[in-house]
Amino acid sequence: MLERLIRLWQLRAAVLRWLRRGWHLFVDRVVEPVMECAIRICGWSAILFIFAILFFVLWIAAPMLFGGLDLVEFFTSENWRPTSAVRPQFGILALLLGTLSVTALAMLLAVPLGLGAAVYVSEFSSGKLKETLKVLIELLAAIPSVVWGFVGMMVMGPIIIHFTGAPVGVNLLNGGVILALMSVPIIVSVGEDALKAVPDSYREAALSLGAGRWEMVYRVLFPAAKNGLLAAVLLGVGRAIGETMAVLMATGHAIQIPHSLLDPIRTLTATIAAELGETVEGDAHYRVLFVIGLVLFAVTFVVNLAADLVVKGIRSERTS
Amino acid sequence: MSGPPEQRTAAACSLLPGELDLQEGQAVPLAPRDIFTASSLERWKKVKETIAKLVFMAMTMALVLPVLCVFGYLVVKAWPVLSVSFLLENPREKMTAGGIWAPLVGTFSLVFLSLVVCAPVGILAGIYLNEYARDNWMTRIINLAVMNLAGVPSIVHALFGVGAFVLFAGMGRSLLAASCTLAVMSLPVIITATREALNAVPRAFREACWNMGATRWQTIRTIVLPNSISGMLTGVIFEVARAAGETAPILFTGAVFFTPVPDHGWSSFFPYRLGDRCMALSMHLFTLATQVRDVPEETLYGTAVVLFGLVLAVNSLSIGLRAYLRSRKKW
Numbered sequence: 001m002l003e004r005l006i007r008l009w010q011l012r013a014a015v016l017r018w019l020r021r022g023w024h025l026f027v028d029r030v031v032e033p034v035m036e037c038a039i040r041i042c043g044w045s046a047i048l049f050i051f052a053i054l055f056f057v058l059w060i061a062a063p064m065l066f067g068g069l070d071l072v073e074f075f076t077s078e079n080w081r082p083t084s085a086v087r088p089q090f091g092i093l094a095l096l097l098g099t100l101s102v103t104a105l106a107m108l109l110a111v112p113l114g115l116g117a118a119v120y121v122s123e124f125s126s127g128k129l130k131e132t133l134k135v136l137i138e139l140l141a142a143i144p145s146v147v148w149g150f151v152g153m154m155v156m157g158p159i160i161i162h163f164t165g166a167p168v169g170v171n172l173l174n175g176g177v178i179l180a181l182m183s184v185p186i187i188v189s190v191g192e193d194a195l196k197a198v199p200d201s202y203r204e205a206a207l208s209l210g211a212g213r214w215e216m217v218y219r220v221l222f223p224a225a226k227n228g229l230l231a232a233v234l235l236g237v238g239r240a241i242g243e244t245m246a247v248l249m250a251t252g253h254a255i256q257i258p259h260s261l262l263d264p265i266r267t268l269t270a271t272i273a274a275e276l277g278e279t280v281e282g283d284a285h286y287r288v289l290f291v292i293g294l295v296l297f298a299v300t301f302v303v304n305l306a307a308d309l310v311v312k313g314i315r316s317e318r319t320s
Numbered sequence: 321m322s323g324p325p326e327q328r329t330a331a332a333c334s335l336l337p338g339e340l341d342l343q344e345g346q347a348v349p350l351a352p353r354d355i356f357t358a359s360s361l362e363r364w365k366k367v368k369e370t371i372a373k374l375v376f377m378a379m380t381m382a383l384v385l386p387v388l389c390v391f392g393y394l395v396v397k398a399w400p401v402l403s404v405s406f407l408l409e410n411p412r413e414k415m416t417a418g419g420i421w422a423p424l425v426g427t428f429s430l431v432f433l434s435l436v437v438c439a440p441v442g443i444l445a446g447i448y449l450n451e452y453a454r455d456n457w458m459t460r461i462i463n464l465a466v467m468n469l470a471g472v473p474s475i476v477h478a479l480f481g482v483g484a485f486v487l488f489a490g491m492g493r494s495l496l497a498a499s500c501t502l503a504v505m506s507l508p509v510i511i512t513a514t515r516e517a518l519n520a521v522p523r524a525f526r527e528a529c530w531n532m533g534a535t536r537w538q539t540i541r542t543i544v545l546p547n548s549i550s551g552m553l554t555g556v557i558f559e560v561a562r563a564a565g566e567t568a569p570i571l572f573t574g575a576v577f578f579t580p581v582p583d584h585g586w587s588s589f590f591p592y593r594l595g596d597r598c599m600a601l602s603m604h605l606f607t608l609a610t611q612v613r614d615v616p617e618e619t620l621y622g623t624a625v626v627l628f629g630l631v632l633a634v635n636s637l638s639i640g641l642r643a644y645l646r647s648r649k650k651w
Contacts, residue, residue: 032535032537032538035537036452036536036537038444039444039445039447039448039451039452040448040452042440042441042442042444042445042448043444043445043447043448043449043452043453043462044448044462045441045445045507046445046462046465046466046469046507046508046511047461047462047465049465049469049504049507050465050468050469050472052480052484053469053472053476053477053480053504056479056480056483056484056488057476057479057480057483059483059488060479060482060483060487112379113379113382113383114383116375116376116379116380117376117379117380117383119376120373120376120377120379120380121380123376124373124376124377133380133384135639136384136388137383137384138635138639139632139635139636139639140383140384140387142558142561142562142565142631142632142635143391143565143628143631143632144564144565144566144567144602144627144628144631145474145565145566145567145568146565146567146602146603146605146606146627147565147605147624147627147628149606149609150605150609150620150624151390151394151624153609153610154609154620154621155390155393155394181383181387184383188383212365212366212368212369212372213369213372213373214368214369214371214372214373217372235471238471239471241473242471242472242473242474242475242476243473243474244473244474244475244567244568245474245567245568245602245606249606249609249610269473269475269568272475272478272479273475273478273568273571276478276479276482276571276572277571277572281487289479290479290483293475293476293479296473296475296476297472297473297476300468300471300472300473300476301468301471301472303471304467304468304470304471305464305468307467308464308467308468
């Protein structure tokens with residue numbers, strides 16, 4: 001009896017050992033390769049998605065892009081009459097200029113302020129103040145674009161009407177200011193990183209030669225960090241071009257080439273957001289909106305690529 | 321400066337105003353006041369310093385203060401309507417009355433689902449880029465793709481969502497399609513955050529583990545991940561905040577102006593199924609502000625305040641967690 005019990009116990013131990021060895025073998029031979037494979041596939045997912053975005057937008061835009069759409073008219077005509085019963089016209093010049101003007105205005109405001117704030121945070125403030133400002137700017141970046149648009153409509157609009165006497169408060173100026181505030185955080189954070197990347201020895205050398213803080217910033221840091229600062233500006237531009245909800249709500253939605261700061265305008269992004277819901281799936285108007293999406297994709301791709309190349313430029317300079 | 325001492329003295333004296341006829345060994349007639357008082361040049365430099373500092377400070381404050389004021393104003397305007405019942409009630413009477421329960425739950429489901437989809441992929445991609453990838457052209461292209469994916473306009477993501485998920489994958493306009501679109505959009509955020517978290521783990525930890533005979537994956541599982549999991553968590557929380565505020569990508573992929581859901585009982589917590597269209601807080605704010613007439617102002621402001629309050633709260637959580645982790649970091 002006892003012998004049988006002992007044998008049973010030994011059998012149990014043997015089975016357990018065998019199971020454990022099997023488990024280890026399973027982990028080594030199956031789980032690990034599967035995990036590594038998954039990791040590799042996921043690693044390439046970013047490339048996959050970039051191409052997927054291009055592919056699927058092109059997939060819907062293609063019938064219009066390669067037939068039916070007069071590309072010369074598309075880029076040079078300012079007549080955007082997609083729903084006209086007689087002859088629909090798809091000219092995005094006015095929309096393109098709308099995007100350009102509101103982006104330019106936003107950058108005019110955001111670049112000096114953003115770079116100034118980056119310099120202040122990086123060079124002139126320290127300790128608690130620095131941490132607080134960085135957190136505040138990070139929080140500024142997190143505010144949803146639809147809330148910015150709402151602020152543009154409900155707060156900025158009446159202020160603009162009050163001070164300028166413009167007939168409508170939602171216009172180029174409003175959109176520009178809102179976009180500037182939205183793209184400032186990215187300019188500040190990337191600009192600050194660029195300034196932080198300048199070696200401290202540069203600062204020490206400048207200060208020991210008798211330069212003041214301001215002279216150091218202007219004569220030493222700006223030239224040394226110019227690529228990073230340029231990248232910051234480019235990323236800000238990219239964000240401003242691609243912004244949708246805020247400009248949809250704050251720029252007034254009138255298709256025209258702007259002549260003054262107080263003209264309502266409409267941008268490429270806002271056009272897609274406003275009209276895609278009202279079109280019939282698969283008709284010309286619907287597909288043209290996807291063509292506009294392709295244009296936007298191309299523009300932001302180029303801007304981001306430029307920013308990346310500029311940053312790469314610094315890195316190779318540093319190492320050489 | 322070289323040369324005999326008398327020449328040096330003479331050179332120094334030539335800098336001083338007025339004629340001096342110094343003999344060798346004679347003391348230079350300079351009072352301490354003349355030496356230690358700033359010259360006009362130096363004073364000008366000091367002034368310039370102060371001006372520069374003030375200008376930069378003004379620039380920073382010009383960004384920060386008005387924004388704080390505006391958001392304070394929003395909260396003040398929304399104050400009368402903010403209450404628990406505002407959060408827990410459905411919109412009523414063509415959205416001119418009632419609360420924001422349906423859009424709130426919709427936003428939660430969207431964000432949760434998008435997280436389920438993109439967190440594993442993003443974290444694995446971050447692990448690949450930091451642990452496996454060598455510094456070659458392929459890695460450079462992946463980095464470029466991540467950066468560009470982050471820069472693609474949100475409305476283009478929406479178009480992609482319509483093409484890929486709604487039409488091609490046959491999901492229709494649904495919660496699932498909208499979440500997938502959001503997931504693709506927030507992928508680069510998660511990848512970047514994961515990489516940074518992994519990068520913060522010292523290389524010596526890995527080397528020690530390799531020396532014990534562990535494989536690459538064992539090292540990652542037992543050493544790298546436990547040491548960086550909290551850093552990844554901050555990235556994921558950050559992504560949650562971003563996804564909760566997005567409007568454009570869900571506009572055409574699954575969000576609707578209005579859909580009735582139960583607002584009491586157990587079913588009110590999971591009112592949407594994967595194939596349903598849903599409401600979302602950001603979309604709701606957009607609708608109220610631009611499409612619906614006669615919405616009381618407080619409701620508008622209340623919705624905006626809840627939306628950005630939610631986003632800021634989640635973000636502050638992430639920032640706080642990061643600060644806490646940094647303070648107790650052991651290496």
